[in-house]
Amino acid sequence: MREKDADYAAQLLQRAHSAYSLGLSKPGVQQTASVMSPYIYAEDNWVDDMELAAAELYGVTRDTKYFNEGRSYAAKEPVTPWLGKDTANHYQWYPFINPGHYELAKRAAGQPRRELTKYSCNRDR
Secondary structure, three states: OOOOOHHHHHHHHHHHHHHHHHHHHOOOOOOOOOOOOOOOOOOOOOHHHHHHHHHHHHHHHOOHHHHHHHHHHHHHOOOOOOOOOOOOOOOOOOOOOOHHHHHHHOOOOHHHHHHHHHHHHOOOO
16 A cells, blocks of 8 residues: 555555554443444453554554564453353344454564464463
8 A cells, every 4th residue: 555555555554553553541331323224333351452453553563562462362252252141132243253352473483472372262271
């Protein structure tokens, strides 16, 4: 993106930082205010979203702060909470997987990579 449109890429990065900062300052789930839809986005978990955001910001900036924060979020939710449940409300644990584990693991090496991969594979849990 930077090579094709540096100004737009910079604007997106600034907005990503802003959204991530908001997540840090106001942790927890966010709810939508549905106008036309008969349902709301009523998610129960949020640390997976922050982990993925940290992984992507680390991927773009290479600032280890984001990598370390991503690992911290990963440790808070090593297994997606819906596993073992037989029902879920609409978007309760959406997206029902945690791509943050994968995105962070592919940017890691050594023990952090093994730890994150273990979360993704649900081994030794």
